[in-house]
Amino acid sequence: MVDRSERDSSPAPFDRLPPQNLDAERALLGSMLLSYEAIDEVAELVQARHFYLDAHVRIAEAIFRLSETTIGGIDAVTVAEELEKRGELDRIGGPAYLARVLETVPHAAHARYYAEIVRDKFVRRMLREASTAILKEIDEDDSETEALLGNAEARIFQILDREGEDEKFALRDILEDAMSGIHTRIADDGTVSGISSGFEKLDDLTSGLQPAALVIVAARPSMGKTAFVCNIAKSVALNAYEAYQQELSPSEKGPGGGVIVFSLEQSRVELAERLLCIFGKFDGLKVKKGELDAEETEQLLQIATRLSELPIFIDDIPGRNMAQISAICRRIKNRYGLGMVVIDYLQLIEPDDPKMPREQQVAQIARRLKFLAKEMSVPVIALAQLNRGVDLRTDKRPKLADLRESGAIEQDADLVMFLHREDAYDPGERPGEADLIVAKNRNGPTGNVPLTWIKESMRFESRSDFDEPPGGWVDSEPSSF
Template sequence: MGIEEVVKSNVPPHNLEAEESVLGAMLLSRDAIAQVIEILDSRSFYRKAHRDIYEAIIELFESGEPVDIISVSDHLAKKGLLDSVGGYTYLSSLLNKIPTPSNAAYHAKIVQEKAILRELIEAGIKIKELAEEENDDVPVIMDKAEQIIFAVTQRKVFQYFIPLKEELFNVFELIEVRSRKHSYLSGIPTGFEEFDKLTGGLQYSDFIVIAGRPSMGKTAFCLNIAHHVGVNLKLPVAVFSLEMSSEQVAMRMLSAEAGIPYYKLRVGDLSEAEWRRITTSINTLAEAPIYIDDSPNISVLEMRAKARRLKSEVGLSLIIIDYLQLMSSGARMENRVQEISKISRD
């Protein structure tokens, strides 16, 4: 491998032509600025000079000042950056790098893609350093590594305030659709009609605690919800069972589906008719996207890692934990109440 190849392989992904095209469009059109600002920030640009020019354009735009080659040059000069970006001559050359400002959003996406690739490389370096330093336990290092990658994959497009007028139209359309459906549900139905009427179903991102005294049916209630969501709605469900084995969970769900008492399944005391119902129920449950993890004393770090992996592989609509008190926070706490509070926050 020659020297030129080694140098080339170490250059992070970038597209200077796309960066120049974006900046040129922003110098020509305020509409282009409005489009680009929702896709990029200054960190998206590879060249420092381009980052400085972008920031100067945005500062003028946000202050309501005119944005053109003269105003940007003057602004950069006041900041002492005009010479470092290439001077007035380089700014003038940017105007020749864009055929039409209408392509600004397309070229901005090219710049964004290159920026994400650079972030992935940086993330890989950070993960390598975490592994080599060995300052934490392996599960902690794995969780930190997943968080680093997750932060890159969840990179969002920048978004400004939404006018209430626009959102009201969206709300009106949503209400109109729901009125045609004649449904009181706004989330995932649990299968318990009265509960769904009060709550509108299980809402995404909600953290819900089912509380009650021992042997009051908390586990049965949660498994019935998992059954309804997985079997009837065909939505992916993760069940973390810290008390029962996966075999016991599967048997309880089979009992509910077949309508056969749980104790009869445990001892195998079944009639021929019940055997036929068992076979039919197994076929039904086998097609449901329900996933069970029965790892005892699982930590928040492990659970989060497993949930992320399942989400990336098949999707995830509902997570059930049975039950919270059996989880480990992975940290030393003064008492169990503080530990449960930490688990809930994490």
């Protein structure tokens, strides 16, 4: 048996002092007081809040303030004067403590090394705080275990996402970012500001799929929702792939990245076959029956090889809840980068509380999908079913009121689009034509996007693209991702 008496008598981990290295903090501050260049060198690594000792936080704040308003001339005397102005000099120990800090290092050559130590200790303190909060939730929160896991992972990933970023709340800072984006769009002569959907007329209406946007694509069953969103996923992943191949810098690449598809209805193999047919323009029925000749089989192999290079991820585990979906998105973003999330479909997401009325369940899921879009800073496309009332009307074109089970879907969505095909009701009515009805666009106009539905290969194309020769993607030069 294990003797627990000795182990239990030792101090609990969280009874000890938080991680810190005061010698490194003093050495870093001393380096900054000795050399103006050292301040620039470490500014990208550390902020004043990264220091542990309150006196060191105040000294660092004074140094960084001076560095923003003066060129050179930062030393113990000017920092002491800055602290004196704010009534903080005595709180840090007076000029004597600044002199002690200066005596810590003979030169500023190792400033970056000291900064890395200070930053590392700060991150460890953040991790410690997160762990404390997680332990408290485990002991005191009666939520489902999956929800606790999701919250725990969110706390950890917040450290990864936010550490090192200077949070900007002042309007002047936000306006700098806004004007930078506007100037970029002017220079690019109207290029979409978000991620291109692959459908030019849709991009004209929406300026592309915007980061942090919740996009709802709704339709009655068998209208082609999954096929449509696979077309968009193809376009987004292909753009990310090409940007990677060209070795562009992050600013040149623009918005984009890999795509994660949560296929809650179809299996990942079924979805992979759809993608093969969409990319290669193959007859889906012939692929399913295995009725391909030698040339078509070779083409299919080429497509599969190229398709495998794209950053597309498919999760087909049924009954996923929002905590699980969010956790998976964080992992994908952290490991590979993330450009878009696809949910197929919204009403199949497992609610946190099965006892809650269905309308409230759907409302909560829609709200959390919007939060996910903001947290990941990518568009989240959620497919949704329309209620049966559409089929009972003479005019079967969908309306916002047809969204099934909850008006909260419309409320939380930034973009609501309906997919409609007349030939789904009457095969002789506009065969092969489809309408993408943009019924809500929070940041732009609404309207109708005419599409062509190619049933055999499960493709949607812009009307102007219908005459495109088959196999266009196969003909491009192969390269590795």
